[in-house]
Structure formats: C-alpha cells, structure tokens
Amino acid sequence: LQFVESDNLGLEHVAFALATPEDVDSAAKHLVNMGVDLISEPHRSDDLGGGYRLTFNDPEGRCIMLAALLEAVAPRSEISNQPIQLSHVVFNTVDINAAVEFWTQVVGLRVSDWSENQMAFLRCNNRHHSVAFNQAEWTSVNHIAYDFRDTDAFFQRLGVLRHLGFVPIWGPGRHGPGNNAFAYFGDPVGYVPEVTTGLIDVEESNWVPRVWQRVPEQSDLWGTAGPPSDDARARMAGSPEPTVRSAGGT
Numbered sequence: 269l270q271f272v273e274s275d276n277l278g279l280e281h282v283a284f285a286l287a288t289p290e291d292v293d294s295a296a297k298h299l300v301n302m303g304v305d306l307i308s309e310p311h312r313s314d315d316l317g318g319g320y321r322l323t324f325n326d327p328e329g330r331c332i333m334l335a336a337l338l339e340a341v342a343p344r345s346e347i348s349n350q351p352i353q354l355s356h357v358v359f360n361t362v363d364i365n366a367a368v369e370f371w372t373q374v375v376g377l378r379v380s381d382w383s384e385n386q387m388a389f390l391r392c393n394n395r396h397h398s399v400a401f402n403q404a405e406w407t408s409v410n411h412i413a414y415d416f417r418d419t420d421a422f423f424q425r426l427g428v429l430r431h432l433g434f435v436p437i438w439g440p441g442r443h444g445p446g447n448n449a450f451a452y453f454g455d456p457v458g459y460v461p462e463v464t465t466g467l468i469d470v471e472e473s474n475w476v477p478r479v480w481q482r483v484p485e486q487s488d489l490w491g492t493a494g495p496p497s498d499d500a501r502a503r504m505a506g507s508p509e510p511t512v513r514s515a516g517g518t
C-alpha cells in the first residue's frame with residue numbers, strides 16, 4: 269500500500285503481481301489486442317518497489333499496474349494484532365456491468381459472487397475477492413480492507429482502535445459473500461479502512477458464482493452489525509474522481 273500526497277482523495281493506482289517479466293510482456297500484447305492504450309509499456313522501474321511493469325486505465329480512469337519482480341518484504345504473519353496483508357479494495361462504479369466486463373475480459377479477473385446487481389466480487393487467485401465493485405453515483409474508492417490472521421487478532425485490533433478512540437462506523441459483523449468478518453472505520457483523511465479476517469478461498473475447479481440477496485440474514489451473518497448508517501454510507505461513497513487521468517506509476 270502506498271500513500272501519495274495529493275489535493276484529492278482517490279485511487280492513484282492498483283497493482284497486481286505477475287509471476288515473470290515474460291507474463292508482463294504477454295499481458296501487454298493481450299491488452300493491445302483488446303484495444304487498450306497502455307499508459308506505460310513494459311519497462312524496468314526505478315520507482316519504489318522496482319520491478320518490471322506496465323500501466324493502463326480502465327474505462328472509468330482507474331490506473332491498473334501489472335508488475336513482476338517487485339521487491340518483497342518479509343511476511344508479518346507472526347505479529348498477532350497487526351494486519352498481515354491487504355485483503356481487498358472495493359471501488360464505486362457508475363456502471364457495474366461495464367466494470368465487470370472490462371475487469372474479467374480485459375484484466376482477467378473472475379467473478380466469485382454478486383450481491384444482487386449492487387456489488388460484484390472478483391478474484392485474481394483463489395481468495396474469494398481481491399477487488400469488488402459497488403454500483404454508485406460516481407467513480408471513487410469505497411473502502412480498503414486489511415487482513416488479520418484470525419478472529420482473535422481481528423478483535424484485538426478492534427480493542428487497540430477503541431483505546432485510540434476509534435469505534436467502527438459499521439460492524440463488527442460477518443458478510444455473506446466471502447464469509448469474512450468485518451469492521452469499518454472512518455479515518456481522519458476521509459478513507460474507509462476495513463479490519464477483516466476469514467475471507468474464504470475458492471476452489472477454482474468447482475466454484476459456481478451465486479447471487480446473494482441483500483437481506484439481513486445474508487449480509488449480516490452474525491446479526492451484530494445491522495444495516496450501515498447514513499454516515500457509513502456517506503463515507504463509503506467517497507470523493508468523485510475524474511474519469512480520465514494520465515496518472516500512475518512510471
């Protein structure tokens with residue numbers, strides 16, 4: 269995760285790791301064949317994390333990076349009450365069907381589940397979702413989720429946050445799609461970080477996407493969260509982002 273100083277809230281870019289530089293080159297060919305204009309052709313980067321990368325925009329102007337050979341840091345799984353990895357990011361989209369079509373057909377993600385026609389959950393590996401889209405009035409970041417080792421670590425972090433003066437704007441609870449425990453917070457800048465754990469893995473060979481109903485029994489499995497408040501909804505609506513940008517990772 270990289271924070272970049274800016275006058276606006278929003279996504280600078282979202283990056284996916286590919287196995288080899290050759291995969292980045294073949295992704296470039298695929299993207300060009302699909303009619304995508306690359307922002308940057310595959311190249312070795314001196315930017316933070318290094319690696320061999322390319323960037324391009326989706327139809328709403330989100331910058332996507334595909335990269336190999338990024339510099340890695342040691343896993344943090346032994347630290348009990350700190351996040352061990354990014355879990356997922358949810359984007360607000362003005363056209364969920366167009367977003368899902370592009371991110372499956374062009375970017376190559378797969379649909380894991382839908383929440384009626386309101387949300388779509390997409391995976392790039394066997395984790396249920398790394399990206400999800402939420403139908404909304406404008407293009408923006410809905411929330412970013414940080415993964416904790418287990419339910420104990422999840423609640424320990426909620427305890428730490430409570431002592432720091434932060435109580436969830438929604439949750440704790442457990443979602444239907446993905447089956448992950450959730451607690452959403454409003455940070456001082458305007459983003460919505462989610463503390464999460466327990467996101468399920470998908471077995472690729474026999475997973476059949478389903479459409480979840482937006483009813484309490486399916487969206488709040490523990491019955492602890494209730495519906496999100498107006499404040500939570502407003503924060504998750506995010507700040508409108510320009511739909512055409514040339515930003516993003518050189």
Ligand SMILES: [Fe+2]
Pocket residue numbers: 356358411413450462
């Ligand atoms: Fe989430």
